[in-house]
Amino acid sequence: MDRPTKRLLQGNGACVEGAIYAGMRFYAGYPITPSTEIAELCARQLPRIGGRFIQMEDEIASMAAIVGASVSGLKTMTATSGPGYSLMQENIGYAYMTETPCVIVNVQRGGPSTGLPTKVSQSDTMQARWGTHGDYNAIAVAPSSVGDTVPETIRAFNLAERFRTPVTLLLDEVIGHMREMVTLPQPGEYEVFNRVKPTARPEDFVPFELTPNLVSPMPAYREGYRYNVTGLTHDPMGFATNRADEIAVKLDKLTNKIDNFKEEIFKSRAEMMDDAEVAFVSYGSVSRATLQAASLARQAGFKVGSIQLYTIWPFDYDTIRKLCSRCRCVIVAELNMGQIVHEVEKALPENVEIQPMLRYDGEIITPEQLLARLEEVI
Amino acid sequence: MATVEKQKSDVMLNYLRPRKKFPSVWCPGCGNGIVMGAFIRAVDKLGYSKDDIAMVSGIGCTSRMPVYMDFNSLHTTHGRALAFATGVKFAQPDMKVVVITGDGDALAIGGNHFIHACRRNIDITTILINNYIYGMTGGQGSPTTPGGSYSTTTPYGNVEKHFEPCHLAIGAGASFVGRATVYHYPQLEKMIMQALEHKGFSLVEVISNCHTYFGRLNRQGDATAMLRFFKERSVTTARAKNMTAEELENKYVIGNLHEDNEKTEFCDEYQKVVDAHKA
Numbered sequence: 001m002d003r004p005t006k007r008l009l010q011g012n013g014a015c016v017e018g019a020i021y022a023g024m025r026f027y028a029g030y031p032i033t034p035s036t037e038i039a040e041l042c043a044r045q046l047p048r049i050g051g052r053f054i055q056m057e058d059e060i061a062s063m064a065a066i067v068g069a070s071v072s073g074l075k076t077m078t079a080t081s082g083p084g085y086s087l088m089q090e091n092i093g094y095a096y097m098t099e100t101p102c103v104i105v106n107v108q109r110g111g112p113s114t115g116l117p118t119k120v121s122q123s124d125t126m127q128a129r130w131g132t133h134g135d136y137n138a139i140a141v142a143p144s145s146v147g148d149t150v151p152e153t154i155r156a157f158n159l160a161e162r163f164r165t166p167v168t169l170l171l172d173e174v175i176g177h178m179r180e181m182v183t184l185p186q187p188g189e190y191e192v193f194n195r196v197k198p199t200a201r202p203e204d205f206v207p208f209e210l211t212p213n214l215v216s217p218m219p220a221y222r223e224g225y226r227y228n229v230t231g232l233t234h235d236p237m238g239f240a241t242n243r244a245d246e247i248a249v250k251l252d253k254l255t256n257k258i259d260n261f262k263e264e265i266f267k268s269r270a271e272m273m274d275d276a277e278v279a280f281v282s283y284g285s286v287s288r289a290t291l292q293a294a295s296l297a298r299q300a301g302f303k304v305g306s307i308q309l310y311t312i313w314p315f316d317y318d319t320i321r322k323l324c325s326r327c328r329c330v331i332v333a334e335l336n337m338g339q340i341v342h343e344v345e346k347a348l349p350e351n352v353e354i355q356p357m358l359r360y361d362g363e364i365i366t367p368e369q370l371l372a373r374l375e376e377v378i
Numbered sequence: 379m380a381t382v383e384k385q386k387s388d389v390m391l392n393y394l395r396p397r398k399k400f401p402s403v404w405c406p407g408c409g410n411g412i413v414m415g416a417f418i419r420a421v422d423k424l425g426y427s428k429d430d431i432a433m434v435s436g437i438g439c440t441s442r443m444p445v446y447m448d449f450n451s452l453h454t455t456h457g458r459a460l461a462f463a464t465g466v467k468f469a470q471p472d473m474k475v476v477v478i479t480g481d482g483d484a485l486a487i488g489g490n491h492f493i494h495a496c497r498r499n500i501d502i503t504t505i506l507i508n509n510y511i512y513g514m515t516g517g518q519g520s521p522t523t524p525g526g527s528y529s530t531t532t533p534y535g536n537v538e539k540h541f542e543p544c545h546l547a548i549g550a551g552a553s554f555v556g557r558a559t560v561y562h563y564p565q566l567e568k569m570i571m572q573a574l575e576h577k578g579f580s581l582v583e584v585i586s587n588c589h590t591y592f593g594r595l596n597r598q599g600d601a602t603a604m605l606r607f608f609k610e611r612s613v614t615t616a617r618a619k620n621m622t623a624e625e626l627e628n629k630y631v632i633g634n635l636h637e638d639n640e641k642t643e644f645c646d647e648y649q650k651v652v653d654a655h656k657a
Contacts, residue, residue: 026469047652052468054648057494061461064454064491068434068465071452072473076465094455221450221470222429228395228445229452237397239445 005184011039011146012079014182016045018153019077021185022192024103025051026076028065030058030084033117034173035107035268038079046063059084065090068104070095070377073220075157076377079105082124083114085131087271092166093132094231096254099216101160101195103153107176108284110362117361120173122284123336128168129313135251137164137258139265142170144287146180148333151190152310158193159265163257164215172335174285174364184301198225207238210249214257238246258314266316270323272298276305280323280357280378281344282333283309286365290333293370302378312340317347324348329377333357333365353377389506393418393428393446403442407601409560409586413507414443416563417476420570431474434463439513439588440480457488460495463502471645481522482512485541489521496550499578500644505570506543506581509588517591520587528595539549543583548636553578555636559585559608563631569634578643585612585630 009017015038021028027042029035039055046053052069056062066076066296081087084105095102108124109114124131128140139159153169160167198205198217207227209216216236221227233247234242241247258265269287272294273279279289287308290310297304307323324330330352332341341356348354357373359365394400406409421431433444437456444451450473454462459477467475484492484506495502511529512518519529519536522543526535547555554576558566566584573580587593587604600603608630615633618626 001532026465028465047648047655050652050656052648054464054468054650056461056464057490060458061464061494063489064458064461065465065468067454068452068462070465070471072432072466072469074469076469090455091458221432221466224429226428226448226450228451228453230445231455232453239397239399314436 003115004186007182007184008179009039009146009182010177010179011171012107012147012177013041014146014149015079015153015169015171016041017102017184018150019157020045021150021190022048022154022157023075024077024157025049026066026074027052027078028056028062028069028076029078029080030056030062030244032081032084034109034176035079035081035105036157036352037176038105040185056175059087060090063104064086066240067091067095067098067100069317070100071098071221075101075161077103077105080113081107081109081117085124085127086093089132093134093136096132096136097231097233098229099164099218099254100166103156103160103169104166105171108172110360112133115151116362118173120285120335120364121360121362122170122172122286122334122361123339125170125312125334125339128170135255137255137313138168138313139165139258140168140170142283142312143175143310144159144284144308146175146267147182149175150182150185154190154192155267158191161193161195162215163261164195164218165258170284172284178233197223200230202226205214206236208234208236210253214253262314262316265311265314266319267310268319268323269310271306273305273307275303276327277290277303278329278331278374279304279327279329280306280333281309281310281320281340282306283340286333286335289365289367289370293367293374296367296371297374302374304374309340315343317343320344320347324352327352329353329355331355331357331370331373331377333370335359335365384555388617389422390415390418393421393448395446400446402446405590406437407589408439409509409584410440410443410507412560413505413566413584413586414446416567416570417505417575418447420567420574424571425575430472431476432463432470433464433476433478434459434466435478436483437514438480438483438508440478441483443478457483457486458491459483460488460491460502460504464495464498464500467502468501468645468648471649475502476574477502479504479506479509480513481510482520482541483521485521485543485546493546493550496547496552496581497581498644499551499553499641501577501579503573503580504582504586507584507586508543509586509592511588511592513588513591517595529591530595544581544635547581551579551637552581553638553641554580556581556634557583557585557630557632559612559630559632560587561605561608562612565632572634576637577639578641
C-alpha cells in the first residue's frame with residue numbers, strides 16, 4: 001500500500017477529492033459564496049483526468065446540465081449555496097421524477113434571499129427535504145468536518161447511484177472554508193457503487209420497471225437502449241400517464257425505494273449514549289461543539305451523550321428513539337430557527353423534554369454555550 | 379404512385395416509436411407534424427444511427443415531438459432543454475443532439491439558455507417552431523407575438539415588441555441560422571439536413587401554424603389558409619437582398635441567413651484542454 005497522502009484542505013477541497021474518488025467526471029455549476037472553491041477545483045482537476053467542467057449561465061442550467069450528463073452515462077455533481085439551491089429546485093424535482101442519480105452540494109449560508117453570503121448557517125435543512133414541489137422522497141448527507149467530507153461525499157455518490165436519485169450533500173460555511181489536515185483515501189479503501197445497468201434485450205427493456213428493490217436498471221446513451229425520459233408522471237415504459245393506478249404506483253416507487261431501505265441509508269454517530277440521561281442531537285459543524293460539550297460534561301460527572309446525524313434525510317425516527325431510550329432531556333443544537341428539532345420531537349415520547357439550542361445570527365454554537373444550556377437542564 | 383406512398387410511410391414507420399400510444403397530442407392540421415416528417419426524412423437521408431441521436435425538449439406542444447420518435451428522448455422542464463442538451467452533448471460529444479422547442483419555450487422562459495448556447499457555439503441543432511403563441515396552455519401571447527396581434531393575454535392587441543429568433547441567434551454567436559416555413563417543405567427538410575451536418579450551434583426557425591389559437595384569434599382561418607398565408611408572405615433570401623425595408627415589412631425571409639464554418643466549437647475546444655493537460 002502506498003504511503004497515506006496527507007493534505008491540508010478546505011472542506012470544499014475535500015468534497016472535490018471525495019467526488020473524484022467516487023467517479024464524478026462531470027461538473028456544471030455557477031459561482032456562489034461559500035461554495036465557489038468547489039467549482040474552481042473541478043475546473044482545474046477534471047480535465048486532467050479526462051472529465052468535464054462547464055460553468056453554466058445560472059444554477060437552473062447547472063442542474064439541468066448535470067441531469068443531462070447523468071442520463072448520458074456520467075457521474076455528475078454541482079455545488080451551490082442557498083440562493084442557487086433555490087434556483088435548482090425545479091430541475092432537482094426533474095431528477096427525482098426521472099430517477100436520475102446526481103449529487104448537489106449545498107454549502108449553506110444564512111438566508112432567506114441573499115442573506116449572509118459569508119456566514120455559517122444550517123437553515124436549508126428542510127429545503128433539502130421539501131425544496132421542490134410535489135411528493136417525493138429525499139436523501140441528504142451532512143459531514144461535520146473536513147476529514148469527514150471525503151467519505152461522506154463518496155457516500156453521497158454511492159447513495160445517488162444505488163437509489164437512482166439526486167442526493168444533497170449539506171455542507172456549511174464553516175466546513176466549506178475551514179482547513180484541516182486530511183488523509184486522502186487509497187484506491188479500494190472505500191466502496192464505490194455504480195448504477196446497475198440493464199441486461200434485458202433492448203426490445204424487452206422497461207426503463208422504469210418495478211423491480212423488487214424498486215430501483216430500475218439505467219443504461220447510458222449509445223448502449224442500444226432508446227427510451228423516453230420525461231418529467232411528466234409516467235408509466236414503467238417512461239410515457240406520460242393520467243391513469244390513476246399508474247400515477248400512484250410511480251409516486252409509491254419514488255417514496256418506497258428510499259423508505260424501504262432507511263436502515264441502509266441512515267448513518268449516525270452515537271457517543272457516550274449507553275447510559276446518557278441528557279443527549280445532544282446535532283449535525284454538520286455543530287457536532288464538533290456538541291461532542292466536546294458532552295465530553296466535558298462527562299468529565300464533570302454528568303451522564304451526557306451526543307448523537308451526530310450523518311444522514312439527515314430520510315430521518316430515522318426509530319433509531320433516534322432507541323438511542324435516546326434512557327434520556328429524560330434531549331438538546332437539539334442547530335444553526336437555524338428550529339428545523340430538525342421538530343423531527344426529533346416526532347421521534348421521542350412525550351415524557352422526554354426537548355430543548356432547542358438554536359443560533360441564527362451567523363455565528364457558530366460554542367461548547368461553552370452548550371454547557372451553559374446543559375446546566376439549565378441538569 | 380401506390381408504391382411511392384408506401385415507401386414514404388415505411389420511412390416514417392421506421393422512426394416512430396413502436397410502443398408509443400398514438401394519436402399525438404397535436405390538433406389536426408398542426409404544423410408540428412410537418413416538421414416531424416421533415417426531421418425524420420432528413421435523418422434517414424443522412425443515415426444516422428438512431429442510438430446516436432438525442433432529442434431534447436422542454437414544455438409545450440412542440441416539445442412533445444421527441445416522445446413519438448425512436449431516438450433517445452429527453453422531455454425536460456419548461457425552457458431548459460438547451461441546458462439539458464448541453465449536458466448531454468458535453469458528456470457524449472459524438473452524439474447528434476437536437477433540441478425541439480417552441481417560441482415561448484426557447485425565447486421567454488428559456489431565453490437565457492438560448493443565447494448562452496449560441497454564444498458557446500456548442501454543436502447542438504435547435505429546431506424552433508415559431509407559431510407566435512402558447513398553444514398548450516390555450517393561446518397566450520409569446521415573445522414572438524407580433525405587435526397588435528390578439529391572444530388570450532393580449533385581448534386588446536399586443537402592445538409589446540417581439541423577438542426575431544434568427545437575429546437573436548446570430549447576434550448571440552450561433553454559427554448556422556436559417557428560416558423556413560411549414561409550407562416550404564422541401565426547403566425545410568434540406569435546411570434540417572444542413573443544420574444537422576453543421577459543426578457548431580445551428581438554429582432552424584420554422585414558421586408554423588397554430589390555427590387553433592393564433593389563427594382563430596387573429597382571423598387567419600384554418601390550417602390550409604395559414605399555410606397559404608405563409609406561401610404568400612415568404613420571400614427568399616436572394617429576393618430579399620433587392621428589397622427595401624419597407625417592402626420586407628410583414629414578410630418572412632426564408633433560407634439560410636447565416637453560416638460560419640470557421641468558428642470553433644465548444645466541445646472540440648474543451649477536448650484540446652483535456653488533451654493538453656491530461657496526466
